[in-house]
Every structure is written in structure tokens, then in C-alpha cells.
């Protein structure tokens with residue numbers, strides 16, 4: 076199951092991503108965590124030392140390897156160089172499984188709190204002013220588009236803040252998107268932005284209240300987001316303690332916060348996989364990108380990369396080379 080945490084800057088996306096990852100791992104579930112934010116903080120939130128976190132291989136710097144691996148023997152993609160971030164898988168492509176020891180997971184993921192952690196990598200000095208962050212998150216799009224995940228397996232992506240997410244098709248890649256909102260007017264304003272996109276693209280969106288103090292805070296969120304409000308987490312002394320360098324375990328959270336993490340998982344587990352929709356939207360965004368810039372940039376008709384007879388799903392794994 077593919078899960079995103081989005082929301083206003085500072086709302087608690089990274090904190091809640093890390094708590095949810097820890098919750099899943101503690102329950103014995105296989106988890107891949109992905110730091111897809113410009114400010115890379117997920118590794119530290121998962122307990123890595125700063126320098127260990129900074130040394131995670133950047134997915135954005137391994138795009139050529141990622142592309143050439145995923146392309147496999149797909150006859151519609153003549154070379155890795157003609158693959159763009161939206162190029163969808165087709166027959167012959169290499170598909171990914173969460174627990175596999177394929178080159179992408181083994182080379183790019185590190186262990187953090189019992190999860191496999193991957194990271195897009197930070198903006199470097201060279202990127203400033205010339206590249207947009209989507210050239211980095213493109214690696215995550217490719218990963219998600221080739222990943223056949225089943226129920227009980229989780230990919231948790233800590234996304235960039237605010238409406239930045241809509242600049243690429245990545246926001247349609249998730250089984251469930253959690254919008255983290257503080258009980259403030261700015262906190263719920265981001266929800267209003269999301270609602271229209273979510274409706275247009277059939278994105279499943281639930282709001283998670285964060286840093287909620289009391290019943291009035293809950294009522295404020297309920298008033299502004301209605302039934303989209305799934306659950307809330309409080310202003311946590313244990314999270315603050317972790318920020319101050321104290322040891323942290325999921326058991327240090329209050330019972331109410333732990334039960335909210337359980338509610339997040341239940342909401343994810345409640346979602347049925349819709350592989351035809353997932354595949355259709357991948358193709359839609361690819362065609363859109365091909366026409367807007369990628370055909371011209373690559374000098375090929377990239378719409379020809381679409382394999383009309385292919386749907387990503389468990390069945391697509393049959394006959395796959397290991």
C-alpha cells in the first residue's frame with residue numbers, strides 16, 4: 076500500500092511519517108520509507124544520526140541506474156536515455172517488490188528503525204536556480220510506478236510541503252494520502268487546496284489533526300474539514316523529548332496517540348487496490364508530460380512507450396526474472 080503524508084510546512088509531515096513507520100514496523104509489517112521532501116529530515120526522525128542520514132544515497136543522483144534497471148527488456152523503451160520520470164512500465168519492464176533484494180533496494184535503501192529508508196536527496200548548490208525539485212522526486216515517481224505492493228506491505232512517503240505536490244503526477248500515486256493539519260486557519264487552508272485536486276483526480280484523502288490540545292481544537296478541525304478528519308495526535312512530550320535527543324520508542328507515546336496510529340493503519344488497510352486506475356493515471360500523466368515537454372526534450376515520440384495491453388498488478392509479476 077502506497078501512503079503519502081502531505082500538508083503545510085511545519086505541520087508535522089515528517090514526524091507523523093516517522094511515527095507511522097515505527098508503528099507499522101513494530102507490528103511486524105514490511106515497510107519502505109521515502110524522504111521526498113526538499114528538507115531531508117525523515118532519517119533523523121527515524122533515529123539515524125545526522126551524518127548517517129546525510130550519507131543515504133540520493134535517489135535523484137542515481138536516475139540513470141534506476142532507469143536502466145526498470146527498463147529491463149521493455150521493447151517500447153529503446154534506451155534508459157529515452158526514459159523520463161513518467162515513463163510507465165510495460166511488458167518487459169522490471170517490476171519491484173517491497174521485500175526484494177533488487178539493485179534499487181539494496182543500493183539505495185538503508186535500515187532505519189527497522190524500515191528500508193530511501194531518500195530523494197537534498198538540493199545541492201549546483202541545482203539551485205537551474206533544476207526543479209521534480210527532477211529528484213522523478214526517481215520516486217518511477218519507483219512507485221514500478222512497485223507491485225500488496226496488502227500488508229507499506230511504502231510511506233514524506234512529501235514536500237503545500238501545493239508543491241501538484242506540480243507533478245506524484246500525488247495520484249497513493250492508495251491513501253494523509254493531510255497533516257494543525258488546528259489553525261493556515262492548517263486547514265491547505266486542505267481546501269487539496270480538496271479540488273483530490274476530487275478531479277479521484278485521490279483518497281484523509282486529514283490527520285496534529286499538535287491538537289483539546290476538544291476545542293478537534294471541534295475546529297471538524298468544523299473545517301468535516302468527515303475527512305480521521306483522527307488526531309496531541310502535542311507530544313515524547314516527540315519533544317526525541318527532538319531534545321532523548322531515546323524514543325513508540326511505547327513512549329500516549330495511549331491516545333498510539334490508537335490514532337492504529338486508526339491510520341486501519342484506514343489504509345480498508346482501501347482496496349485499484350490497479351487499473353493506478354495504471355491509467357500513470358499513462359495519463361505520461362502522455363501529458365510527453366506532449367508538454369518530454370517529446371521535445373528527448374527528441375522521440377514518448378507516447379509510443381505506453382503499452383496498451385499492460386496493467387500493473389500482481390499478475391504482471393508472472394514470469395518475471397529474479
Ligand SMILES: Nc1ncnc2c1ncn2[C@@H]1O[C@H](COP(=O)(O)OP(=O)(O)OP(=O)(O)O)[C@@H](O)[C@H]1O
Nearest residue numbers: 084085086087088089090236286309310311314315
Ligand atoms: N505531535 C507532535 N508533538 C510534538 N511535537 C511535534 C509534533 N508534531 C510535530 N512536532 C514538532 O514540530 C516541528 C515540525 O514538525 P515536522 O518537521 O514533522 O513538520 P514537517 O511538516 O515535516 O515540516 P517541513 O515542512 O519543514 O518538512 C518539529 O520540531 C517536530 O518535532
Ligand SMILES: [Mg+2]
Nearest residue numbers: 088089112116
Ligand atoms: Mg518535513
